[in-house]
Amino acid sequence: MPYPPTHLLFFGLSVLVAVIILIATLSFEGNLRFRDKGFLAVLLIAGGIAALFPDVSAVWNFILNGNLRHNMIGPLPSHSILFGLITVVLASTLCYFIYLDRIKTASLGLMVGIMFFFHLVLDDFAGGNIPYLYPLSDSSFSIFDFHVLGSIIQVIRSLLF
Template identity: 35%
Template sequence: MPYPVVHIMFFVFCIFLPGLYGFMQSALGGGVSRRDWWHFLLLLMVGAFCSLLPDIPAVWNYFLYDNLEHGMAGPIPTHSLVFGTVAFCGAFIVGLLAYRHRDRALALGMFAETAFLSHLLLDDIAEGGLTYLYPLHNEPMSLFSYVNVEFSGVNFLYYNLAGIVSVFFIFCVLLMSLMSLHYLGFGFRYHPLQNGSGTNSGHSSVRSRCVSRGIQTSDANAVENIR
């Protein structure tokens, strides 16, 4: 299996890349507050933890049984879509506590799920087979084995469809990441979260965007007055 640092790097630089780019761009322009940094660190910590979640059983197995077995959590394979619900539900609860907003909590849960799936994809590349579809299908399967096939007159349509499904699964993981990051304000340009009740939050958002674009504070105040 890849080392934990590899899973975290894959998550940060592949799954979280749009949010990282947009936030760092705004931060270098001085357009983020302490609350924005807290928001950024929350997503980073939730995503990093969920990108390691399938290997978490190795921790207690090391202390209790002196081994690094991590494939099972009781009767459930940790490298399966079913176990991914733990990442979604856990992040959803964290989102409710942090944001007190159901839709934002759902977005955080979706983001955590993409971090979990990034772990499965990387392990699939390294090991060549995971029990994705447990309990419907208990045999290991690899998404990438179907992509790299030679031309053959036998089952030509089957292998092409399997390859398309494999690529579509990877596309869905990336799309889920982009959608959840965008809803939480972490697109290619960072947009601070706004409270549902106040115009002050809207004004601070305008100010942050103005500062990130190099507009002076006085001009930002003028924009707020126009609003």
């Protein structure tokens, strides 16, 4: 797990991603005006929370068990794509019930998904093996491993050429 200053940089990155998503959203609507500054604040807060959300179980384990183990919430690994999808669906559903706007819901879901994935990649880059494919496979792996990275590149190459 990277050090806390690295996770603070996540928040800075989430600000950048939020601004890009907001500009893209407003340009799709056809009016590139910053008329909804409150939603930008919601995107910033959601991005900051999503960037740290995979480690939420560390707080739970610290209170109950006195340790900082942060990779499981019950039987579900918190550092998996399945947990990320559950997080995106819950955040998007909440956003839709609050705003009743599909574009804002999609923007918030995209923000939460990107920031959650950045957290996984950062933890993976720092040397952790992540159970990305949890329900399909219990094994942890690193996407920065040369064999996995080579396989990904080979699949992409076969799809493109």
